[in-house]
Amino acid sequence: MNLDLKSIFYSEADIPSEFNLAEQLDQRVFLSNGALLPWAGEVNEVFSPICIQTKDGLQRKRIGSYPVCTVKESMEALDAAVNAFDNGRGEWPTMSVANRIACVERFTHKMLEQKDTVVKLIMWEIGKSYADSVKEFDRTVEYIYATIDALKDIDRDSSRFQIEQGIIAQVRRSPLGVVLCMGPFNYPLNETFTTLIPALIMGNTLLFKPPKHGTLLHYPLLEAFRSSFPKGVVNTIYGRGNKIVPQLMQSGKINVLTLIGSSRVADELKKLHPKVNRLRAILGLDAKxxxxxxxxxxxxxxxxxxxxxxxxxxxxxxxxxxxxxxxxxxxxxxxxxxxxxxxxxxxxxxxxxxxxxxxxxxxxxxxxxxxxxxxxxxxxxxxxxxxxxxxxxxxxxxxxxxxxxxxxxxxxxxxxxxxxxxxxxxxxxxxxxxxxxxxxxxxxxxxxxxxxxxxxxxxxxxxxxxxxxxxxxxxxxxxxxxFTGRKDSAEGTLSVVDALRSFSIRSLVATKNTEHNKDLLNDIVSENRSNFLSTKYIF
The missing domain is CATH 3.40.309.10 (Aldehyde Dehydrogenase; Chain A, domain 2)
Structure with a gap:
């Protein structure tokens, strides 16, 4: 078999119109503290791995650009996430499970409206086949709905009170705090969302750094994030990871690090946190x-x-x-x-x-x-x-x-x-x-x-x-x-159910089994005074 690799590349005019991008996508906003903030600073040019035949030879096709934000914008986004969590007292972490699910469902409907654009961007940014790019998008949506169903199951199991050894208790899962979420380029939508969505739906607030290859495909989803969740719950950070991420970790305000990437990077980042025992890590790392x-x-x-x-x-x-x-x-x-x-x-x-x-x-x-x-x-x-x-x-x-x-x-x-x-x-x-x-x-x-x-x-x-x-x-x-690994291949477990557990902790409310305490609990539950202490059943 003789390879003529040059022949596999197209000229611009020969690219089928139904697969081409309508226009170059030059992103000049980022999501922080509930607003799409304008950016007029340095940008990173995005060139596709798909080369175009030109009179000057093969050249990578330019598909757009995105902001290269600084430490200042990243720390402001961190403050927004910290304030939105508010030591567990914010609107999002105290919201009922049913209302958080409704927000994620609203986001998913808006995400589906952007399917065509996102799929094309997956293909152009990382060179994944169009068919597999469609599969990645569809599998991500399926994952979101499976996560919602799994959370409903967990919540239904938690809706009853337990009585053991004279103690009445209700055990539920509560959020951990601020999550720094960094996904990989090879599955820039799906694998990113397999951590981002469970972290979000469990009541955590987010700093989301898109992967270096596969950044632009998240741009069409920024408005969906902004309009589906309370202010400061989802914040995007852009820029060079080695410049902006170390200071985020050194702040000690990151409660959960989720990274799908190299074990070397994960080790370096964990060591930067000043209170490592307070840091939970959910990591998908190297594999051979x-x-x-x-x-x-x-x-x-x-x-x-x-x-x-x-x-x-x-x-x-x-x-x-x-x-x-x-x-x-x-x-x-x-x-x-x-x-x-x-x-x-x-x-x-x-x-x-x-x-x-x-x-x-x-x-x-x-x-x-x-x-x-x-x-x-x-x-x-x-x-x-x-x-x-x-x-x-x-x-x-x-x-x-x-x-x-x-x-x-x-x-x-x-x-x-x-x-x-x-x-x-x-x-x-x-x-x-x-x-x-x-x-x-x-x-x-x-x-x-x-x-x-x-x-x-x-x-x-x-x-x-x-x-x-x-x-x-x-x-x-x-x-x-x-989905996990031993040794240097992973930390934490990701499945639909395990991910929900990874981004939360079991908390309980308990009291002695006396008539007075039972009356108090009945009053709280019957009057819907608490989103945590509740017997509501989500169907």
């Missing part, structure tokens, strides 16, 4: 998920799932399969089938039907992946598939690298891109030892048709990773399942 293909595996199934797991959205997923252990007796056949399957993947522009491989948003990523491949070659590996690792501007064709060993970067570093390192093994103890020694502990995939072999791997590996997948790729969903 392994696939283990045993001698008893169905090779066709293993190859199919490996390609899905390793190369969906160009391998830019924390749940991606990032290293493959294959039994040496099957290695050559596995590589042959894997090469054939990769060659069938359609590559091109995100709006093309059936496209699987698209340009990469990070400017330095092609050079890094090339560096990893060259490093592997120095230590004896080869690129197995034709054209593997070829680069043009923002596009990298997938590379299957074999045999990978412990001397190589691809063995230990999370490549987060379309490179598939394959390691041969003779004894199952080898992949087990790899996972034991790894600083990552998110997931593993086991491919085998032998129940005894599978069980021999399950028991040691459930104590190394948070999810063991049998004969299927690593993945996050369904969202009702817990």
């Amino acid at each position: 998920n392994a696939a283990i293909v045993t001698r008893d595996a169905d090779l066709d199934l293993a190859v199919k799932e490996t390609v899905l797991g390793a190369l969906s959205f160009n391998g830019q997923r924390c749940t991606a399969i990032k290293i493959v252990y294959v039994h040496r007796s099957l290695a050559q056949e596995f590589l042959k089938k894997l090469t054939e399957e990769v060659s069938r993947l359609k590559y091109g522009m995100p709006w093309e039907s059936g496209v699987a491989l698209t340009p990469l948003p990070e400017v330095n990523k092609p050079a890094y992946l090339t560096e990893c491949i060259e490093d592997a070659k120095q230590f004896g590996a080869k690129v197995i598939n034709p054209n593997g690792g070829e680069v043009l501007e923002s596009f990298v064709y997938p590379a299957i690298v074999y045999p990978v060993n412990e001397q190589m970067k691809l063995y230990r570093e999370e490549q987060f891109g379309p490179v598939v390192p394959v390691v041969p093994f003779d004894d199952l103890e080898e992949p087990i030892e790899y996972l034991i020694g790894s600083s990552h502990g998110q997931q593993v995939s086991i491919f085998s048709n032998n129940a005894a072999v599978i069980s021999s791997l399950i028991d040691p590996l459930v104590n190394q990773v948070s999810r063991v997948n049998i004969n299927c790729q690593c993945q996050r969903g369904p969202d009702i399942f817990p």
